Amino acid sequence: MNTAKLTNYHIFITFLKLGCIGFGGPAAHLVLFHNILIKKMRWLDEAQYYQILALAQILPGPTSSQVGISIGYLKNGYLGAFCAWLGFTLPSALLMASSALFGQYIFNTLNNIFFHVIQLIVLSVVVWAFWQMLTTLCHQFWQYILLIFSAVFIYTVPMAMNQFIVIFIAALVGGFLAKEQHQKEIFLKDSEAKLTAIKNSKAYIWLFIFIMPFFCFPLFNHFSPSVLIQSVEGFYQSASLVFGGGHVILPLLHQEFVSTGLISNDKFDLGYALVQFVPGPLFSFSSYLGALLPLTSSVTLNIIIASFIIFVPSFFLVFGTLPYWSWLMRQKIIYKSLQGINAAVVGLLLCLIYQMSEKYIIQSTDIIFVIILIFLLKMKFPVWLVLLSTFFTYYFYLNHYIM
Template identity: 35%
Template sequence: MTAISTSSEARRTGSALEVLAVFLKLGLTSFGGPVAHIGYFRREFVERRRWLDDATFTDLVGLCQFLPGPASSQVGFSVGLLRAGWLGGLAAWCGFTLPSVFLLLAFAMLAPSLGGPIGSGLIHGLKLMAVAVVAQAVWDMARKLCPDAQRAAIALIGIAILSVLTTVYAQLIVIVLGALLGWVLCRSPLPGSGSTAAGQGHAFRMSRAASAVSLVLFCVLLFGLPVLADLYPWLPAKVFDAFYRSGALVFGGGHVVLPLLEQQTVATGWVAPSDFLAGYGAAQAVPGPLFTFAAFLGWTIGPGLDHGVGAALATVGIFLPGLLLVIAALPYWQALRARPSMAAVLAGVNAAVVGLLAFALYSPVWTSAVHSGRDFAIAAIAFLLLTRWKTPPLAVVALCAVAGIAGVALG
């Protein structure tokens, strides 16, 4: 018996194997980032298979965008949970996530052997692709999440704070301040903040016990892991803590995780800046959620940790908090989202996230990749291909890789 249900007539009992097969297909073919993933999900589960109706699906998307974590993975997990219970949720996550995990691990294994001009040119081309992708994310998110003076000011304040603070808690400070400023400045109805009214979707009924256990586990791991890592400086515990905190504190999903992961891996000396950006560029070329970049980073962490163990800890660590929060929030979501104060807090957090990503565009992305006028031209062309001509990301990755190799060959 599944722990969660809706009053939707479209819902039918299914099997975990059925869910796994459908999500495995999506995990192999879903290019384009979280927004595109939601579109794929809607076509597959609302229009084609009718596992959910439109109102239920919209409510799930709204919940997952409200919570920290990878929104598309959280939506997929929720759909699997609705369809086939706990095993269905696990099957959905595995099918959608593991293909890109294995592809990025293959790149991590091959990266050290990519020497010579071809290898270095390929790596540099992937770094320039990362510049274009992050710039596109900043552009799109700023237009959507900062359309008025209040939210633009919150984003700029976040950039200013990050420019002077060097503490590992700088990102958390920016997010908390964004929430407070949103609560003060964004209480009135804001442009672009409309959502489905509470009560238009179908009610979710989940065990309150499961919700409470998930919330307690989320908090115990979030606050207990840093204490454990300090008391017992065991590298696997430190790695799991670093990626768990990244997954727990990233609002907006997708590219927003970049500054948090950079702070946890590059700033700590675990991963070289060049490896970080090369892996991030490679992550644009694979389908599935961008959070699987964590698998590459876990594999790449230096001596003292087995590659496979590092990849597993990083992957589970970064996805686990978002999934726990979905389980915890489902019983209360529809009542919570009707409160104007919560909408204001979310608006402020989203604006602060834009500031986080904008600062990350400068450092480490731009400073580590753009070293000449030619580099700038390649990154600018890639940006225009993505934003103006809507070129598929995989094609832009190939173009940047060829341009990087050609640039090294020409000197």
């Protein structure tokens, strides 16, 4: 292992390169990190990397970004963590923000067919993500029951905290009903290895800071309501409830910004479709939203706020848990609760699919298009190629033969 101290500049440049080539979502990012940072550069040994990955799996938030933040933290402290995050996120954030700003000039020139096809693409991507998560995360009968309960509850109880309530209940149910699961062998490789985490006897303070916004934001909104406070709260709470994959943040952000009327449904769907084409974390979707939200009088500042706030919970969680890694990994209740949470978040996607299908499926050819697109995604062709080719094909078909 390379034990030489890295400069923050080196950390930033390395992760910037990874952010430029990191296509394919979290699974591909983690393989890329392993090949470049562990095998090639030897920043950490294999056991340390798998331990970090195991910890990131039990934390809410973007897994690949949290792994990057953890590596930067281990190599050069708090500033190293920030440089790792900034480098990995910057390319996708710039691309998404530019897409939103450029789109402002052409948005009104796009016809209804364009947005209809975009909506079907978003529906297809969510269905594919749902199927992947269902087959990966749900294996027990009670999880399927909890999944259905979560979907029905979210659909029938339109309240601001319904998703938080569902996840909380699911954690309790999982704690009681889940079977004890052994961690996957890949995470137990060299179980005697210890993370060389920065020693911090007061790391729990970061966990306290992580929790405080859940109590502070409602007070701010009560005494001094504003779009800025409402939006910051939306980004922070959404990022704090994401378990199981980046696609789960879609229904959370949709509830925060589309359901409240801050962003139109068409613009939201277009941004979510575009983020599938860019490298880096899916959470860079927030940069697109920031360019459209009236947080302040400065569009640049709005983009920076949205891009950073959605990752803030990840910083707090990594700083607050990494020094306690060995203790956390021994807590069976965490893994049991996570099985319940996983079922609930799959239920969130199921509810979203039903709601989207009600609005987006207009004719029988729409169903055929969605099925074909999901099949192509399953074939593991490049995502950008699949989405572009299917979009133009169906757009041409609708323009010339249907509408």
